[in-house]
Every structure is written in structure tokens, then in C-alpha cells.
Amino acid sequence: MKKKITILSHNLSGNSFGRAYLLARVLMRRYDIEIVGTCFGNGVWPPCSNINGVTYKILEGCNYPKFFSSFNKLLKMITGDVIYAIKALPTSFGIGILKHISSRLPLVLDIDDWEVGFYLSKTKMKFIEKSLNFINPNGLPYCWLLEKMTGFADKITTVSPFLQNKFGGVIIPHGKDTETFDPKLYNSAEAKKKIAPDECKIIMYLGSPRPHKGLEDVIYALDILNRKDVIFVVIGSNPDKAYEKHLLTIGKERIRLFGMINFNDIPFYLSAADIVVIPQRALPETIGQVPAKLFDAMAMARPIISTRVSMIPQILDGGGCLFDPGDSNQLADLIEYLLSNPEKAQELGAIARERCIANYSWDRMEEDLAGIFDVL
Structure with a gap:
């Protein structure tokens, strides 16, 4: 019987879902795959809207305090033997940590971006504004916190030496199906x-x-x-x-x-x-x-x-x-x-x-x- 991997995506509605989609396509060659996550937009990002043989379990995204009620729903959606959280963000890695603690399932974290880095080029006033945004489940305060909690992961994968030096783990590049891309x-x-x-x-x-x-x-x-x-x-x-x-x-x-x-x-x-x-x-x-x-x-x-x-x-x-x-x-x-x-x-x-x-x-x-x- 194949091992089943639950891929947790923080937001299936944007282009950042592309990394989860890629990993699912490669992993399904060897394992059973399900994708669990939230949509903070109008459905799944169209270029990655479906993968034959992969189950999508999706919850509508929302802000706090309403999002608190989503925690338990997302946890129940996870039925894999291993959790693979994509990005160190609350709606993926945060949910993964909760399931890891409650069910003792192995937890792997993938980091393909330095999320806090996206905020560092903001103007001072914009940075302060983002720092006080506590209603966005993936806002800067929680983003910063989750980057401090990467030790909860049993394994880490990443895409570059910079991120590897910062968070550890194994580099898994954005590979390509070179038989189709010919x-x-x-x-x-x-x-x-x-x-x-x-x-x-x-x-x-x-x-x-x-x-x-x-x-x-x-x-x-x-x-x-x-x-x-x-x-x-x-x-x-x-x-x-x-x-x-x-x-x-x-x-x-x-x-x-x-x-x-x-x-x-x-x-x-x-x-x-x-x-x-x-x-x-x-x-x-x-x-x-x-x-x-x-x-x-x-x-x-x-x-x-x-x-x-x-x-x-x-x-x-x-x-x-x-x-x-x-x-x-x-x-x-x-x-x-x-x-x-x-x-x-x-x-x-x-x-x-x-x-x-x-x-x-x-x-x-x-x-x-x-x-x-x-x-x-």
C-alpha cells in the first residue's frame, strides 16, 4: 500500500500555489497525494486547477476572528501518513504543527521564499502598518512567528543556499518535466x-x-x-x-x-x-x-x-x-x-x-x- 502525503497549501488561489502543485505532480509518481488548504480568492489558481488522481480539499479563506473556526475543519481534512506544509505560514505550516502535535504525524516543511523579506522593502510607514495587521491569518506578525517555529518540522526542503543557510534542510529545486518540456x-x-x-x-x-x-x-x-x-x-x-x-x-x-x-x-x-x-x-x-x-x-x-x-x-x-x-x-x-x-x-x-x-x-x-x- 502506498504511503499517503497530505500537501498543505496556505492559499490555492494565487501563483504561490505553483510550488505545491509542482511537488504534488512529482510526488504522485511514488505516493498517494491529497492537497488541503484555503482559497483566499476566486477558487483555485487557474493554471493549477486540477491534477488527475489528486484530491483537492479546499476551505474558503477568511480573516480573524472568523478564521479560528477553520482550524478544526482543516485538521479533519488531513488524512495522510505524512504532512508536507508548503511555506512557513499559519494556514499551511501552522495547521501542520497542530496536526503534528495532536496526531504525531511526521511533518515536512518546504520553504521557497523568505516571507519576512517581502516586507523589508516596504516604506517605514507601510512596514509598521503591516506589523500591526493581526486580522490577516498570514500577516507579518504571524509570518515572523512561524519562521521562528521551523524546529517543529521533522525535515525541511528549500530551493536556494540562502534559504538553506537560514532555515536548514535539503535543496529541492523547481524541477521540470523535461520529456514534456522538449x-x-x-x-x-x-x-x-x-x-x-x-x-x-x-x-x-x-x-x-x-x-x-x-x-x-x-x-x-x-x-x-x-x-x-x-x-x-x-x-x-x-x-x-x-x-x-x-x-x-x-x-x-x-x-x-x-x-x-x-x-x-x-x-x-x-x-x-x-x-x-x-x-x-x-x-x-x-x-x-x-x-x-x-x-x-x-x-x-x-x-x-x-x-x-x-x-x-x-x-x-x-x-x-x-x-x-x-x-x-x-x-x-x-x-x-x-x-x-x-x-x-x-x-x-x-x-x-x-x-x-x-x-x-x-x-x-x-x-x-x-x-x-x-x-x-
Whole structure:
């Protein structure tokens, strides 16, 4: 009989659910999986709305004091032999701790972001405001507290050396199904026709557009290049439509926003990209992050330009180009170089895919996760 793992997600409604979704997809190769959690929005985040063979047990999210009544309901939903809490937050790890104490079930914690770091770049007044937000179940006061309670976990997994040094544990990167993400399976010409005019060079960003992702730097770089045959395509959406409007305002005719797509469609869209950019800025919220979309681009053998932030340089290791975060001039030079040297761009993409298969495939993830869950 297979071991059953309960994956606890703090919020199934946002893009942060992507990590739980990925881990569920890999773990279900070896174990029975159920996903338990809250939705603080309009249902499950569409790109991850279902996994065949995995049960979703969902509770509507709410603020305190109403959320107190949700504790017992969530605890009763957990029927696994092992608990895997995603993020050190009250509505995932906090619930996991309560079940761990009451039922003595093994508890594993996954940390893919430094949650407190998201607040450190706020203005002083905004930080004070967030520090006094006691009605949000995952607000800063509780977030800070839960990061102090990671010792309750029997095992910890994480995504970067920064987070490993801070919290301990084993690094489990955002691996990729390299059999599905295989450029040979997709018609890049067909994908290009769907996205851009004929003969247009596509610089692509895949992911939720947010200020710390450095998308403005790409727009400024294209302004420097001033090439009419190059456009910036953003695949993904931000609930803050004001930020998307800001990008359209400064990008003008150089940018196209395609909105949210299903995870299954990602490789098709990526096949259209002449270059994939991952221009992370160096901020407290990015210092421990490893963008999951980096591995999407690597698996699809796309030429990649990214920043020297977190462990991105070590992951690429010769399979892409790097620039200093925020330096649009460097970025412009690299874009021009790769567009002018297609053979070199293709070579870098091939190296990236080889590295992804060797180090960041689902097979590799499964082996590393089995080393944790088989002994619990």
C-alpha cells in the first residue's frame, strides 16, 4: 500500500500555489497525494486547477476572528501518513504543527521564499502598518512567528543556499518535466504566428509581472536598442492591474501582455521565444528566490538572459547570459549580441537544456524527495 502525503497549501488561489502543485505532480509518481488548504480568492489558481488522481480539499479563506473556526475543519481534512506544509505560514505550516502535535504525524516543511523579506522593502510607514495587521491569518506578525517555529518540522526542503543557510534542510529545486518540456515536440513557427507579426524577434518573460521582477529594465533596454523588429512579450498576469497598465504605458508598442495561461501550454508559448529574460532585481524579497520559470526556459533550450541574483548564476553555469540587476545598458548589449549571433544563442540554449536534464528534471526531484519521505 502506498504511503499517503497530505500537501498543505496556505492559499490555492494565487501563483504561490505553483510550488505545491509542482511537488504534488512529482510526488504522485511514488505516493498517494491529497492537497488541503484555503482559497483566499476566486477558487483555485487557474493554471493549477486540477491534477488527475489528486484530491483537492479546499476551505474558503477568511480573516480573524472568523478564521479560528477553520482550524478544526482543516485538521479533519488531513488524512495522510505524512504532512508536507508548503511555506512557513499559519494556514499551511501552522495547521501542520497542530496536526503534528495532536496526531504525531511526521511533518515536512518546504520553504521557497523568505516571507519576512517581502516586507523589508516596504516604506517605514507601510512596514509598521503591516506589523500591526493581526486580522490577516498570514500577516507579518504571524509570518515572523512561524519562521521562528521551523524546529517543529521533522525535515525541511528549500530551493536556494540562502534559504538553506537560514532555515536548514535539503535543496529541492523547481524541477521540470523535461520529456514534456522538449523543444522537438513544438512548432516554434506556429507559436510565433500566434504571438507576434512575421519576422518579429520575441523577447519573452514568463511569470507573474511584479515590480521586483525587473520588467521595466527590459523595456528600457529595448528603448536603448530602438529596433522595430523586437517586441517584449509577457506571459502571465498580476491581480494588480495598475502595474500591468504601468508596463503598457512605458512599453507602448514594444510590449504585449498575454495574461494567464494553463501550465500545459507553457512549452508551446516558450517555443516562440528568441530570448527568455529573467531580470530579477536584487531586493530582500528576491535574495532567496529561484524563479521557477528559469527551469521552464532551460528545459525548452531557450537562450536565457538573467541577473546575478540568488543562485541563478550557479544554475545556468554557462547555459545563459548574465547582467547586473537593474543595468538596462548591459541587458541591451546582451539582447543585441544574442540576436546577432543565432548560432551562439542556440548553443547556450542547448547547454541550458543539458543542465536541466542532468540536475533539475522530475526524475532527479523524485529521487531527492524519496530520500526524505521513504524514511518517515
